[in-house]
Amino acid sequence: TPNTSFGTTSFETGFELYMLNKRLSLDATVYESNTKNQIITVPLDYSTGYASRVTNAGNVRNRGIEIILGGTIIDNPGFKWKSTLNWSRNWNKILELADDAEDQYVIGEGGTASIIGKVGGTTTAIYGYGFVRDPEGNIVYDEAGLPAYPDEIQYIGDASPDWKAGLTNVFTIGNFTASVTVDGQYGGIVYSQTHHKMMEQGKLKGTLMGREQGYIIGDGVVLNADGTYSQNTTQVTLPDYYTRYYRRANIESNSFDASFLKLREVSLGYDFPKSWFKNTGIQGVQFAVFGRDLAVISDFPIYDPETAALNGDTILPGVEMGQMPSPATYGFNLKVNL
Numbered sequence: 195t196p197n198t199s200f201g202t203t204s205f206e207t208g209f210e211l212y213m214l215n216k217r218l219s220l221d222a223t224v225y226e227s228n229t230k231n232q233i234i235t236v237p238l239d240y241s242t243g244y245a246s247r248v249t250n251a252g253n254v255r256n257r258g259i260e261i262i263l264g265g266t267i268i269d270n271p272g273f274k275w276k277s278t279l280n281w282s283r284n285w286n287k288i289l290e291l292a293d294d295a296e297d298q299y300v301i302g303e304g305g306t307a308s309i310i311g312k313v314g315g316t317t318t319a320i321y322g323y324g325f326v327r328d329p330e331g332n333i334v335y336d337e338a339g340l341p342a343y344p345d346e347i348q349y350i351g352d353a354s355p356d357w358k359a360g361l362t363n364v365f366t367i368g369n370f371t372a373s374v375t376v377d378g379q380y381g382g383i384v385y386s387q388t389h390h391k392m393m394e395q396g397k398l399k400g401t402l403m404g405r406e407q408g409y410i411i412g413d414g415v416v417l418n419a420d421g422t423y424s425q426n427t428t429q430v431t432l433p434d435y436y437t438r439y440y441r442r443a444n445i446e447s448n449s450f451d452a453s454f455l456k457l458r459e460v461s462l463g464y465d466f467p468k469s470w471f472k473n474t475g476i477q478g479v480q481f482a483v484f485g486r487d488l489a490v491i492s493d494f495p496i497y498d499p500e501t502a503a504l505n506g507d508t509i510l511p512g513v514e515m516g517q518m519p520s521p522a523t524y525g526f527n528l529k530v531n532l
Contacts, residue, residue: 201230202229202230204228205226206225206226207225219265223259226257226258228255230252252292255289258283259283273365275364278361278362288315307510307513308321309512309513319353321347322445326344332414332415353383355379355380355382355452371462371464371482372460372461373462379453380453387448393440410429450493451499453499455492456491457487461485465480479530481528482527487521497520498517498519501514501517
């Protein structure tokens, strides 16, 4: 009997703990959700006269944990300091695919990178061409001294981070309140098509190698006729080397660690004295200025690792294509309580 159930079922549990007269709190939650029979497009044999069909299939499980630690570090009449730390991690796993989806399902494609789901894998796994390597992991070069072309795509990495975290500190001095929030993530990868193009055109610092000599000898090995490997010694011109090494289809050479730390928001507010509004019906007035996305620390060589591409209506995490710089935002607000 076919399984006709669909939708998401979830389970969540946790606890709240207060200590030191509620000056310290801990909120922990664990959850699990299963999404079944999502609407997916399954490829068909062209002999049927159709390229694909839309069906309800699959089962994706998400398990996770979220922890929030809050505390009042200083609580004096003239000065207060409150801090909140949050940490979360999610484990994503594909339990089932459509019966006729063979062993994998292409969730989406961006440039030459593909998000491919496999049973036992995740919905954010990035596949594409990488380097050909010998048994010791060295890059294999061809007779021309350029990285050899691989025959098949391979697993490059996962766009999802190992964990995410954030820290907010709120300081109150008299009628002034200052707030600082930093957050970030650890792990995950981003494929950057912008990096491919900029390296190909020699516009990034990564292309400085070899400019003094006028040639490059790729660090790797060549495959000998007897099946052994020896050190690559062939000189190649800079344009040939960078065009091949960072070619658009090489997802491996154009992918980077997506870890980052951001200064997400800084704000400064002032509560006007309530005595100013006696007999007016106004309970309070607060004015604040703020700035968001002010700085980022990351090894990602383009603008912002917190990015994704869009293919039709499908969001492709971990894929960057022609990203524009992420702007900082500044503003103010006026709050009146009646």
